[in-house]
Amino acid sequence: MSALLSTAAVEALRARTPGTQHTTHFNHAGASLPSSATLEAIHAHLWREATMGPMEAGIVGREQTERARGLAARLFNAQPAEIALTTGNSPGWGAAFAALGPWRAGERILVGRHEWGGNLSTMRGLAQRVGVSIDVIPCDADGAADPQALEAMLDERVRLIALTWLPANGGLINPAAAIGQVARRHDIPYFIDAAQAAGQLPIDVAELGCDVLSTAGRKALRGPRGTGLLYVRQAFLSRLTPPYTDTHAAPLNGRGEPVLRDDAGRFESSEASLALHCGLANALEEALDIGIETIRPRIDSVAQQLRVQLAELPGVTVLDLGAERSGLVAFNLAGLDAVSVQRRLAAQGIAIGSNGVSYTPFDMTSRGLQQIARASISYLTTEPEIERLLSQIHTLAVQSH
Known part of the structure; x- marks a missing residue:
């Protein structure tokens, strides 16, 4: 397709x-x-x-699994051996985290303020059991994780740096590559949660400098729910024992002993849904055919338009931070909680999201937010869809006063 998605191209995609x-x-x-x-x-x-x-059908299904793996490697500028197909973002991230091995009391994990609550649940469980600390990387003036502040936090106890690239509670984009430069200089393992980034932003794992990157198939990639991708840098793989x-992950040798695979397949299971892999392969191919370099400016333009027009509505506060922003637009409406906004719009055939503190606890708490409504x-x-959304929110604003 062309560098810009034309109206006709968008309508053709919508027709399909x-x-x-x-x-x-x-x-x-x-x-x-x-x-x-x-x-x-x-x-x-x-x-x-x-x-x-x-x-018997599994033979064809396994071909599609390998097709999806190769397409994901293209999407991430990785090697197919560095890609595992998972059942979702959290299962992939959690499996890699659990594979880091034993932790010792006093060791530290450094996270962005916007870290996904599911990842924090796993980390906090470890902290409670072992005595590991979880420390938050300070933000810069725009609200993003600050690489210079991160560097000042480092000591010999830091065992992991974890970053949610695009937070679930708004449009901020964290400087994932700059954080990666710090991690690489100090040889500290670096995990990126790219659940909201894959399919929306260009991803080059070499440029990012990450050891692990996880994502979901169901978001911007438009793949089926129950699918995910996990990238593990080949040179880092030997440090991870699931x-x-x-x-499948550790076939038995002639002596009946398990031998871990020497690729990211050690994080896969023989019980995967091959039907979903077929769907994921198609979704990945579609994203690559359109081109992330084409998708990114389209999403940015539409999201910016929505932010500007939302901010003009009475009673609406747009809550997005960051110098660079994504296709997630967070807002609140005076007089109505976010769940009520979501439900009332749903009654009109409009789907939005609503997030509570548990989604991004450090950031929500820091900003004094209990809930946010999210139009992504x-x-x-x-x-016309934006106009319909704005019209219905305006109606809710009038009704709530």
């Missing part, structure tokens, strides 16, 4: 996305709308399982 005919979707950060071709790829494999037998394996856009989002 059945959900756009049934809902006004502003919850792409929760889960986006899959294309007809992605749905057909899933259905085709389920039909093969029904007619050939699930194990606490759980099966005969895609390259599929159109101006």
Whole structure:
């Protein structure tokens, strides 16, 4: 496609996305709308399982698994051996974290203020059991994690730096590559949660300097729910021992001893859904065909338009931070909590998200926020959809006063 997504190109993509005919979707950060071709790829494999037998159909399914792995490697500028197909962002991130091995009391984890609550749940569990500390990287004037402040925090006790690249509670984009430069200079393991970034921003794992990067298939990539991708840098793989394996991740040798795979497949299971892998492969190919370099400016332009127009509505406060912003737009409406806003819009056929403190506890607490309403856009989002959303929020603002 061309460098810019034309109106005609967007309409063609929407015509191949059945959900756009049934809902006004502003919850792409929760889960986006899959294309007809992605749905057909899933259905085709389920039909093969029904007619050939699930194990027999697995031969075709495994081909699609490897296709998805290769496409993901292209998306991340990685090698296929560095990609594991997972069941979601949190399972992939958690598996890599658990594989770091034993921790000692007094060791430190440094995280961005915007760290995803699911990752923090895992880290805090470790902290409670072992006595590890979790310290927050200070933010710069724009609200993003500050690489210089991070460097000043480092000592010999720091065992991991973890960053959520695009927070779940708003449009900020953290400086993931600059954080990676600090991590590489000091040889500290660096994990990136890219759940909201994949499919929305260009990702080059070499430029990012990360050891591990995880994401979900269901968000900007428009893949099926229950899929995810985990990148593990090949040179870092030997430092990770998964606490759980099966005969896919660690086949038995002639003496009956498990031998860990020498690629990221050590984080996979033989019980994966091959039908979902078929859908994921199609979604990845579609994203690459459109081009992330084309998707990014489209999303940025539409999101900025929405922010400006939302801020003009009475009673609306736009809550996004950051010098560079994503397609997630956070706001609150005076007189209504975020869940009520979400439910009332849903009654009108408009889907948005609403997040509480548990999604991004450090950031929400620091900013005194209990809830946020979140309208997240895609390259599929159109101006008439924005006008409809704004009109309904204006109506809610009038009704709440």
